[in-house]
Amino acid sequence: MKYIILSLGCAKNLVDSERFVAILKNYGLTEADEWKDADLILVNTCAFLHAALTELDDTLTAILQEIGKAPTKLVVTGCVMNRGLKTFQEKFPRVDSWISLKDLAAFENYLKSSVLPKGADISRKRLLSRAPLEQEQHVYLRIADGCENHCTYCLIPSIRGKLVSVPIEELVEEAKALVKRGKELVLIAQDSCMYGTDIYGRKALPELIEALHKIKGFEWIRLMYLHPDHFELSWLPLWSKYPKLLPYFEIPIQHVSDGIIHAMNRQKGYAELKALFAAIKAGVPKAVFRTTLMLGYPGEIQEDRDLIDKFLTEVDIMHVGVFGYSPETKGSEWHYPEAWDWDAVRELELELESKLEEQKTAKMEQLVGTIHRGMIVDYSPEMEALCARLWFQAPEIDGIVYLENRPVDDKLMVDIEITDALGDELWGIVTEED
Numbered sequence: 001m002k003y004i005i006l007s008l009g010c011a012k013n014l015v016d017s018e019r020f021v022a023i024l025k026n027y028g029l030t031e032a033d034e035w036k037d038a039d040l041i042l043v044n045t046c047a048f049l050h051a052a053l054t055e056l057d058d059t060l061t062a063i064l065q066e067i068g069k070a071p072t073k074l075v076v077t078g079c080v081m082n083r084g085l086k087t088f089q090e091k092f093p094r095v096d097s098w099i100s101l102k103d104l105a106a107f108e109n110y111l112k113s114s115v116l117p118k119g120a121d122i123s124r125k126r127l128l129s130r131a132p133l134e135q136e137q138h139v140y141l142r143i144a145d146g147c148e149n150h151c152t153y154c155l156i157p158s159i160r161g162k163l164v165s166v167p168i169e170e171l172v173e174e175a176k177a178l179v180k181r182g183k184e185l186v187l188i189a190q191d192s193c194m195y196g197t198d199i200y201g202r203k204a205l206p207e208l209i210e211a212l213h214k215i216k217g218f219e220w221i222r223l224m225y226l227h228p229d230h231f232e233l234s235w236l237p238l239w240s241k242y243p244k245l246l247p248y249f250e251i252p253i254q255h256v257s258d259g260i261i262h263a264m265n266r267q268k269g270y271a272e273l274k275a276l277f278a279a280i281k282a283g284v285p286k287a288v289f290r291t292t293l294m295l296g297y298p299g300e301i302q303e304d305r306d307l308i309d310k311f312l313t314e315v316d317i318m319h320v321g322v323f324g325y326s327p328e329t330k331g332s333e334w335h336y337p338e339a340w341d342w343d344a345v346r347e348l349e350l351e352l353e354s355k356l357e358e359q360k361t362a363k364m365e366q367l368v369g370t371i372h373r374g375m376i377v378d379y380s381p382e383m384e385a386l387c388a389r390l391w392f393q394a395p396e397i398d399g400i401v402y403l404e405n406r407p408v409d410d411k412l413m414v415d416i417e418i419t420d421a422l423g424d425e426l427w428g429i430v431t432e433e434d
């Protein structure tokens with residue numbers, strides 16, 4: 001029997017998708033190439049923003065058109081179960097099963113009772129706990145799920161619940177099992193800095209990093225989602241103590257104007273954020289930053305946006321993502337909000353994005369001629385070139401380097417001299433192998 005899975009949303013959702021795929025593989029299902037050939041289509045949904053639910057609406061409509069009257073089982077799980085469910089159940093009665101968020105047991109039962117043929121051997125053929133959906137040398141380790149910060153624009157706390165950290169021993173076991181899949185371990189959570197506060201009564205990121213650093217096989221450990229209000233400057237020595245820990249700091253600040261920050265129910269304003277970035281740079285001179293900014297929050301005026309421009313000239317942030325505020329509603333009913341000027345917010349986004357693109361291009365051009373550690377991750381048939389990521393390029397979001405040559409004996413970790421830059425896309429040559 002064959003399946004197809006669509007994993008919508010972020011890397012945290014991808015981890016759940018890998019667990020669902022492991023169940024499918026455990027019962028002997030293989031991946032179909034096309035929707036209409038699948039016996040089962042599983043859609044793991046994101047419901048974080050209005051845009052995510054619009055994407056889900058489009059996705060389910062497209063799948064149903066494609067499969068037509070085929071007997072394919074269509075199963076939906078993920079965040080939509082806790083936001084907008086009633087609306088989607090009414091609109092898509094053809095969906096065969098709605099499985100609660102992360103309810104692997106319910107999915108396994110559904111598979112055995114309603115998908116696998118009656119009378120067939122329904123014993124597990126394998127014992128996988130996660131099966132890869134991507135093969136690019138990085139593996140995600142979700143160290144915690146849920147969030148209690150209640151930023152006013154975000155529904156994650158109501159969708160995914162309170163913070164639940166995974167104990168260090170379990171994470172070490174999971175990471176060991178992932179070693180063969182990639183050389184980069186990427187730690188994710190909604191707010192990684194708060195890891196451990198629920199189960200250990202303290203922020204336990206340092207102990208976790210110490211334990212993960214001992215695992216042989218990973219070359220890089222990357223921390224994502226470092227909330228600016230919860231990052232501890234006392235952690236900075238970790239970056240000199242643990243060489244695999246990349247000096248890459250993803251700190252989503254969302255805004256810099258004090259009034260907007262406080263309205264968002266966040267704490268650090270302009271001066272404190274600036275001081276935080278400066279202190280990290282002073283403690284870890286190689287530090288490279290990524291952040292995200294939200295535009296169009298209610299009450300935001302031009303002066304607030306001017307502060308963003310000012311901040312970005314004062315603090316050197318290599319990667320900046322921009323997104324627009326959208327009014328979100330909780331609950332099981334979801335509809336397209338009307339009284340909101342989507343076009344105006346989109347315009348603000350586009351304006352900042354185009355400024356940032358220019359700045360990024362200039363930053364990347366300055367890198368030409370410099371040499372950095374990189375990891376070969378893929379081959380691009382269009383470019384006819386191997387692709388690598390430099391240590392300051394996180395998977396999927398920070399761009400890629402196309403290589404003009406190949407390492408002599410297919411090593412994955414190489415030094416790369418940057419020879420050209422076009423926005424996020426870099427070109428380089430391998431200068432040395434280890």
Ligand code: SF4
Binds near residue numbers: 155
């Ligand atoms: S910290 Fe992130 S996940 Fe938590 S409420 Fe704020 S935006 Fe949402």
